[in-house]
Amino acid sequence: MRLRHRIPVRVRHYWRFLAGCLAFLLVLTVAVSTVRIRPYVTSGSGTGGDQVTQDVAGTVDLFDETVAHRIELVFREADYQRMLDAFYDEGEKEYIEADLVIDGTAVPSVGIRLKGNSTLRSLTRDGQSRPGAGGPGGQAGPGGRRAPEGRAEPGGQGAPDAQDGPAGQGAPAGGVGAPPGGVGVPGGFGRSSLKAEEPETLPWLIRFDEYVDGRRYQGHREIAVRVAGMGAGSTVLNEALALDLLAGAGEVAQEYAYTSFTVNDRPTTARLVVEHPDAHFAEDFDGPGVLYKSLATGQFTDQGDDPTAYADDFAQVTMKGSQDLQPVIDLIRWVGTASDAEFDEHLADRLDVASFARYVAWQNLMLNFDDMSGPGRNYYLWYDLGTKRFTVIGWDYNLAFSGDAAQGPLDQGRLGGGGFRGGGTQGPAGAGTNGGEQAAEPPADTTPPGGDAGRDGGPGGAGPGGAGPGGAGPAGDRPQGAGHALKERFLASETFRQVYEDAYRGLYQEVYGNGTALATVDAIGAVLATVDGYDAATATSDAERLRTLIRQRTESLASDEVVTRS
Numbered sequence: 001m002r003l004r005h006r007i008p009v010r011v012r013h014y015w016r017f018l019a020g021c022l023a024f025l026l027v028l029t030v031a032v033s034t035v036r037i038r039p040y041v042t043s044g045s046g047t048g049g050d051q052v053t054q055d056v057a058g059t060v061d062l063f064d065e066t067v068a069h070r071i072e073l074v075f076r077e078a079d080y081q082r083m084l085d086a087f088y089d090e091g092e093k094e095y096i097e098a099d100l101v102i103d104g105t106a107v108p109s110v111g112i113r114l115k116g117n118s119t120l121r122s123l124t125r126d127g128q129s130r131p132g133a134g135g136p137g138g139q140a141g142p143g144g145r146r147a148p149e150g151r152a153e154p155g156g157q158g159a160p161d162a163q164d165g166p167a168g169q170g171a172p173a174g175g176v177g178a179p180p181g182g183v184g185v186p187g188g189f190g191r192s193s194l195k196a197e198e199p200e201t202l203p204w205l206i207r208f209d210e211y212v213d214g215r216r217y218q219g220h221r222e223i224a225v226r227v228a229g230m231g232a233g234s235t236v237l238n239e240a241l242a243l244d245l246l247a248g249a250g251e252v253a254q255e256y257a258y259t260s261f262t263v264n265d266r267p268t269t270a271r272l273v274v275e276h277p278d279a280h281f282a283e284d285f286d287g288p289g290v291l292y293k294s295l296a297t298g299q300f301t302d303q304g305d306d307p308t309a310y311a312d313d314f315a316q317v318t319m320k321g322s323q324d325l326q327p328v329i330d331l332i333r334w335v336g337t338a339s340d341a342e343f344d345e346h347l348a349d350r351l352d353v354a355s356f357a358r359y360v361a362w363q364n365l366m367l368n369f370d371d372m373s374g375p376g377r378n379y380y381l382w383y384d385l386g387t388k389r390f391t392v393i394g395w396d397y398n399l400a401f402s403g404d405a406a407q408g409p410l411d412q413g414r415l416g417g418g419g420f421r422g423g424g425t426q427g428p429a430g431a432g433t434n435g436g437e438q439a440a441e442p443p444a445d446t447t448p449p450g451g452d453a454g455r456d457g458g459p460g461g462a463g464p465g466g467a468g469p470g471g472a473g474p475a476g477d478r479p480q481g482a483g484h485a486l487k488e489r490f491l492a493s494e495t496f497r498q499v500y501e502d503a504y505r506g507l508y509q510e511v512y513g514n515g516t517a518l519a520t521v522d523a524i525g526a527v528l529a530t531v532d533g534y535d536a537a538t539a540t541s542d543a544e545r546l547r548t549l550i551r552q553r554t555e556s557l558a559s560d561e562v563v564t565r566s
Contacts, residue, residue: 053214060103062218063255063275065244065524068531071225071273072101072262073112073206084196087114087123088130095210107217111210115203115224117296118376125196194227200263203227205276219283222276225261226398234535235542236272240524242366242397243274245511248520251358252284252382252393258524260532268533277380277395282318285382285391291317292328292381294372300485302333314381327383331390335486344495351486352391353499359392360487361504364411365511367403367553370396373412373484392486405552409504409562410491501562508563512554521546 062069075098086094095111114120123130194202204225209215217223228234239256246253254275261271275281282291298313307325314328331350338346347353363371371394372379378396383389490496511517525543528534557563 051214052216054212055216055219056105056107056208058103058105058218062102062220062223062273063257065240065255065257066527067257068527069103069257069259069273070101070262070532071103071259071271073204074099074264075112077264080199083113084125087120088125091130091132095207097211100206102217107208109211111207113205113207115205116227119203119227120194123194123196123202198266200261200266200269200271201227216280219280220275221278221280224274224276226272226274228398235270235528235539236398237521237524237528237539237542237546238399238401239274239397240272241517241520241546242368242400244520244524245366245517246362246394248516249507249510251362252391254281254395258528258531262533270528270531270533270535277317277393279318282382285384288385290319290323290327290383290385292325292383293317294377294379294381296376296378298377300332300335302329302336305329317380323385327388327390328381331381331486335489340493343489344493347490347496348389350389352387352389353496354503355391356490357496357499357503358507359394360491360500361409361507362394364407364409365504365507365553365557366397366400367405367407367549368394368397368400369403369412370399373487374399377484401546401549405549406556408560409501409557501565505563505565508557512550512557517550517554518547521550 060067060069075096079096083094083096086092093113093115095113097109098112100107100110114123121130196202202225205222206225207222208217209221226236226239228236240258243253243256247255254277256272256274259271259273260268262268277291277293279291282289293315295313295315300313303309303313307329310325310329314325316323316325334350335343362368368374370376370378372392376396378394380393380395382391382393384391491500521543525539528539529536
């Protein structure tokens with residue numbers, strides 16, 4: 001009785017009602033516990049993002065590419081070994097804590113982790129590769145989708161890297177594996193050799209706020225320490241050249257710089273560091289908008305209305321909580337279902353067509369096969385909240401300038417060089433069966449995400465009219481690892497052909513015709529020569545190979561009808 005009186009009077013009076021409510025909740029829990037809850041954002045706010053509480057100013061602009069920089073990392077060996085254990089056992093890229101010094105400014109307790117996908121398949125530890133890494137491409141996942149190395153992550157590098165030649169560099173220009181007419185990928189489809197015992201040579205992502213919330217360095221949340229791509233040599237001159245040319249032409253591009261790089265008491269090396277596209281990168285655009293990252297595991301196909309179904313396809317970088325993925329879903333669906341006439345008439349309502357024409361032209365001019373249509377799916381989408389239109393942004397250029405110098409403006413670049421020209425009547429999307437010669441088949445890992453998606457008219461393969469990319473045959477005839485419905489339909493359209501060719505002609509003169517590309521290689525090389533850890537023989541070899549390719553590319557395109565047409 002004494003216990004009863006300790007219960008509040010109101011509870012005693014309404015105990016039957018409360019018991020009924022509890023019973024009802026129990027029934028609901030049992031009955032609907034398996035129902036999926038879909039996350040939707042109803043707010044139309046143009047604001048969002050993480051709160052910045054500390055922005056380290058430093059003493060030198062980190063991405064002043066005209067000067068040599070210095071980066072030093074110190075971390076505990078036990079943490080490093082634990083990180084390697086996680087990667088080897090589970091494929092997880094875990095952060096460890098490190099103390100960082102950039103150009104003399106100390107930044108304690110940053111997070112660092114391994115970076116890349118296919119790049120890390122060449123990593124060995126005590127001479128052993130990671131179990132299950134297999135060949136250059138690993139194994140395909142269900143439905144033909146490539147299984148990621150651990151978590152799919154923004155910024156993953158999506159294609160195999162260069163095979164080392166003499167003195168750790170690719171073979172000379174025109175060596176074994178080079179396609180006729182150009183500087184190909186030396187030695188076939190090899191990769192750079194990475195050793196866990198040499199952390200100063202590994203690809204790293206450095207995050208400033210992993211252990212200190214809200215911290216940035218000169219506005220940046222993350223920076224990437226890059227490794228070479230196919231045929232590029234260890235200096236990554238090709239990526240630096242691509243980024244320099246893009247920025248010089250007024251395109252939105254990541255910033256870069258060369259730096260000495262010292263890890264613990266290991267030897268100092270010269271490395272390329274690149275801005276990692278994040279909220280700070282989005283500030284390069286005018287007005288409010290949302291930045292989305294295409295993932296290496298992604299496909300550009302309609303998967304329904306549930307945003308979670310696209311988790312392997314796109315990552316939202318900015319305005320989380322105030323905006324969502326719906327604009328991307330709408331674009332995917334429209335590209336996949338619009339008739340040819342609708343596509344031609346209304347694409348400009350959804351996409352900055354002039355900017356996209358330049359993007360596609362740039363990828364061809366710079367021989368970057370691993371763009372939005374390559375196996376790495378290397379691109380970002382910027383959605384302007386004012387105009388309600390998308391802009392396609394390129395990134396990850398460690399495979400640029402490593403293909404066939406004779407590739408034409410209407411040819412689709414391929415892994416290992418060479419081109420694949422659409423032979424149909426509709427244009428240059430690169431899937432025809434009557435056109436130019438095909439290069440050697442790429443490794444098995446370049447199976448397009450989505451497997452056979454698109455063979456029956458879906459995005460990524462045949463368009464609504466039943467033709468393959470460029471209207472030149474079935475999707476199965478195109479090179480493995482290639483294909484993106486938006487790019488293919490754009491290039492196949494007679495309406496947009498002139499826009500593309502005009503952009504191409506102008507950029508050719510700006511990049512090759514006036515000698516800018518060659519002069520830029522010289523300027524980059526002059527800065528690299530001042531960086532501690534610089535290897536003169538390696539840099540000289542890499543630069544000369546790049547100059548040879550540029551000269552051949554300039555000469556080959558000079559007589560092409562797209563360039564010469566007035």
